Amino acid sequence: MPKLPKLTGRRKLSKEEQHPGPPNGYALLPWLLLGLGSFSNLINGKTSNPWIGGIGLLAFNSLYISIAFRAFVKEKRTSRTTLYLLGAMAGITYGLAIAYGDVWLLYFPLLSLAVGTSLRDRRLGITLVVLAGSAGWLASMEGDSPWEPWTLGYTTFITGAVTAALMALSETVVELRSTRQELARIAVEKERLRFSRDLHDLLGHTLSVIVVKSEAARRLAPRDIDAALAQVADIESVGRQALTEIREAVTGYRDASLAQELERAESALLAAGIEPVVRQSGPPLEPQTAALLGWVVREAATNAIRHSKASRCEITVDGSSERVRLMITDDGRGVGSDAPGSGLKGLTERLAAAGGSLTTGPGPRKGFRLVAVLPVEPANTSAESAEMEPRA
Template structure:
């Protein structure tokens, strides 16, 4: 039972719906045999009962196989079962014709007639409805059900069945076949809709990731844009001073070297993720991304008043936990809570989409979080919890507020290179000097 439960929980929601749909129609094949095949044994002679029963069993098995292959065709894993469609249509017509012939040609017996009529209507209904799996247009579904109903009515009347009884048979077949056709068509539509919604959910997740990449690109542009512009200006200035043999050219190149080194450091900080993570922004971002991905996310607690170092460390925990929810498992709900009591800040992230064989504490991302939390004397626990949940708990003592927050030169306006010195030569002082510097400042 445990292995079977793990097999079911390991499936995605669309896969669960597909499995349920397949086995529902396999079970309906057994219902057809039990409802319409078994009653013939008590109402007809033994030899005839076995013939009709075996025909019903064969028809039910054919319906189950056709439904399975039609669902494969719907999912694009198999070609359309055209030959099997015609085999099923012919088999349905043969079983129905044999059954109605038994009623009209055999000795008059009310019990036998009742069982034969029930078998006749049941086989036509199951056969017609199952054909709807590969008939996409509503008009064709209606024509199929109507054609079977009118054909059986005409055949019954040709065999001597009274006109009123034949008309009643037409109505019964039309209602039963139409209802089962609707059930089959609705099942296919529901399965396709679930897969389309899952694809839309994945698309929204990819869009959220793309938005995060754009945000990273904007951050990198903000860090490097002005620095590179100043490097270009100072390099151009150094060239002009060197052409005039001015000693200030060396100072300008030293300044270019300093700015380049600072830029290199800032790029490394951005790429490695050493910039400050604001806890409030991370909580809001996590809730927005998860909700966009179809995961119901609730956030309780406020980071107001927490030290900057604590907010930065816990902000990275929220970011990593959100990434894990999106990448792993099939979560439908994620709860994030933040509370501070007795000199301790506790951040808890729970989701119900952890894989059955998940193990906590072994990922490189979690190892990185532990390193960040250790800088503020914090701890991290991650692993399965009760009720099939996966829980991440980060604890940071408020005494760690005495620790300075991690330095990030990219977030500090003072780290920007100073403006150009006032000793810059003007373009008018030397007719040969270009005016690129003034143009760029403009």
């Protein structure tokens, strides 16, 4: 059976998907307009030592722009370099505010905005409180209005807090989109695995039965045409049933009923010249448990027909109130006990996912033995256990 192509992994997010909020640092640059008042003071000569003020203004703006663009790349935002840039920016802000006051105090909200784009967790809250308090205290030193310190302090704090919230929301949206894509990829991968397993189990068993019955029809045709025609009719029935099962597998509603699979296994084993002996005991099983065991019966019967060269195959279903055990033993050559094929590997994974187990190995005397165990709750607790009797 050809292998399905592998998925290439997680799709790389586009720039728009990575940044559903502000796309980059350009969205933060208009806030620099808060510094126009200080720039106007420099031009109009209202500031002493204008060269120092100009250098400080240029350095502040350069640091702000650098931090604004680093904030949208997580590796850069969380690096030590960003912390150093924020420290330098804070030093310039305090120096300009202490030296000039007035409109130069508006650089505190800008510094708070830069802090909000870069810091997270506890450091963010502590830093914003310190900045807001410093801005309010320096504004109170001006003494122009009793409300100005409170206004500036509140503006400084709320600017950083809102910026941090928006940035965190943007990052959360990116993570949610990435998680959604990963979940979609996993769902597709699981569906491909389910379909490949179902297709392997369905076609492997069905084609084996068709081949065995075709050989039987060819052997019977020269001496018993009626028996040969009966085998041909069985081949037609198996083919029609296979078409139905493949359609069910494609839509995801395929369930291998244990009772049906036991009957099919008996018919296929008889056609292959293998004597089937089926024993079943215990209370009725839940549909899901019966379906899983049906898959095991189908795969084991197919392997026995293909590889065992056995003359006898025993299938025993032994159930209790806590678990059910399916044991299939043949007296063949035991091929496959050391290296189970992909069908048995797939069944092992299915049973393990349901809390059960599947073990294979040599039989007690010779041949091959398969044991499947599943936890089970009876569908009808009042049902009495059927006595263990051979069906054939």
